[in-house]
Amino acid sequence: MYSISDENIDYILHDLKIRGIETESLRLNLLDHICILIEENLEENGDFEKFYAFTIRAFYDHELREIEEEILLSSSYKNKRIMKKAMILSGAFSAAGFIGGSLGKIMLFRITDFLLFLGFVSFVLLFLPLVFIVLLRELKSKRDLIIYSSGTLSLMLYFVCMLMKCLGWPSSNLQLGPGNLGTTWLILWLAGLGIGSFVFVPSYFLAGIRRPETKTSTIITSILLVAFIGVQFRLTNLGPIRQAKQNTYIQNQALPEKTVHLASYSAE
Amino acid sequence: MTYSPELLKGTLKTIILKLLADNKKMYGYEITQKVKELTRDKIQITEGALYPTLHALETDRLVTTQTEYIGKRVRKYYSLSVAGKAKTKEKLNEITEFINTMVFLLDIKSKMA
Numbered sequence: 001m002y003s004i005s006d007e008n009i010d011y012i013l014h015d016l017k018i019r020g021i022e023t024e025s026l027r028l029n030l031l032d033h034i035c036i037l038i039e040e041n042l043e044e045n046g047d048f049e050k051f052y053a054f055t056i057r058a059f060y061d062h063e064l065r066e067i068e069e070e071i072l073l074s075s076s077y078k079n080k081r082i083m084k085k086a087m088i089l090s091g092a093f094s095a096a097g098f099i100g101g102s103l104g105k106i107m108l109f110r111i112t113d114f115l116l117f118l119g120f121v122s123f124v125l126l127f128l129p130l131v132f133i134v135l136l137r138e139l140k141s142k143r144d145l146i147i148y149s150s151g152t153l154s155l156m157l158y159f160v161c162m163l164m165k166c167l168g169w170p171s172s173n174l175q176l177g178p179g180n181l182g183t184t185w186l187i188l189w190l191a192g193l194g195i196g197s198f199v200f201v202p203s204y205f206l207a208g209i210r211r212p213e214t215k216t217s218t219i220i221t222s223i224l225l226v227a228f229i230g231v232q233f234r235l236t237n238l239g240p241i242r243q244a245k246q247n248t249y250i251q252n253q254a255l256p257e258k259t260v261h262l263a264s265y266s267a268e
Numbered sequence: 269m270t271y272s273p274e275l276l277k278g279t280l281k282t283i284i285l286k287l288l289a290d291n292k293k294m295y296g297y298e299i300t301q302k303v304k305e306l307t308r309d310k311i312q313i314t315e316g317a318l319y320p321t322l323h324a325l326e327t328d329r330l331v332t333t334q335t336e337y338i339g340k341r342v343r344k345y346y347s348l349s350v351a352g353k354a355k356t357k358e359k360l361n362e363i364t365e366f367i368n369t370m371v372f373l374l375d376i377k378s379k380m381a
Contacts (some may be wrong), residue, residue: 026319030319030344
């Protein structure tokens with residue numbers, strides 16, 4: 001019985017790619033199938049390349065790409081591909097909007113707000129829903145549904161609030177609160193953070209920690225998420241606007257009168 | 269005697285679904301071997317027919333997958349989803365009716381008698 005080496009696997013994977021097998025899951029399926037056939041039928045000191053060429057020939061009529069084409073032609077797979085392409089395009093479009101808006105901010109261009117608006121809108125209304133639909137198609141359990149839906153909803157609310165903040169509806173100072181952007185904004189903001197911290201992070205953590213292969217990455221990502229949400233919550237001003245700020249405003253309003261008064265006093 | 273691929277094409281999904289219903293989880297090569305064994309080599313599923321069918325079943329969410337790493341290579345196990353279990357019953361009923369119709373249409377019973 002022949003024992004397949006890592007070099008043999010690399011050779012097969014490379015050859016499958018050259019022969020036009022682009023879909024990763026198909027490539028891995030074929031690799032495993034070929035490996036079993038070789039292991040079961042080739043002698044210990046047999047010629048691997050020769051036997052591989054002989055084995056792969058039995059997989060097709062004209063060329064190996066036929067298998068790939070059959071998969072690509074199935075209508076359900078076509079829809080999946082279109083959906084994925086639309087998701088990538090909308091993601092790229094919103095990323096371009098964010099980058100353009102940020103550059104415009106540095107250069108003090110007037111178009112900044114418009115680009116940011118486009119970036120946010122395509123991110124919230126196109127990219128995130130498409131990500132959710134694509135993930136939904138690969139759903140494996142009810143827990144996955146909770147993770148995907150809470151994550152998407154939380155991000156949508158977060159970005160809607162950030163859009164309102166970036167465009168200064170009606171204020172854009174760092175202290176967020178009901179006095180600045182209104183109660184509706186605060187409810188949306190806290191709902192986004194709440195869903196993220198109390199639904200998404202715990203379900204994501206519990207799902208990932210149980211699998212040995214994702215344990216470390218889950219712990220790191222969860223800590224980063226908690227830190228991020230914590231900072232966002234820290235920036236939220238839950239109380240009323242401080243009296244001192246209003247006083248400052250009143251004092252500033254009164255300043256020109258005082259200046260006139262002082263000027264007339266010094267003239268005397 | 270082996271059956272022609274044309275004859276098998278319309279029944280491949282049903283064959284795979286039934287095998288997955290009888291066995292908890294299976295991988296591609298295992299499916300081909302099981303079919304060969306059960307039919308005493310009369311039905312031989314080719315790789316070119318098997319993997320597009322498995323892919324279609326996965327895209328339609330009739331099967332779920334589980335991967336297992338064997339060194340550097342990955343083995344993909346297929347098992348029936350809840351929707352797949354219902355579809356298997358539906359497909360089996362359909363093929364039973366189809367066979368009965370063909371028996372009647374081609375007058376196979378009287379010829380056999």
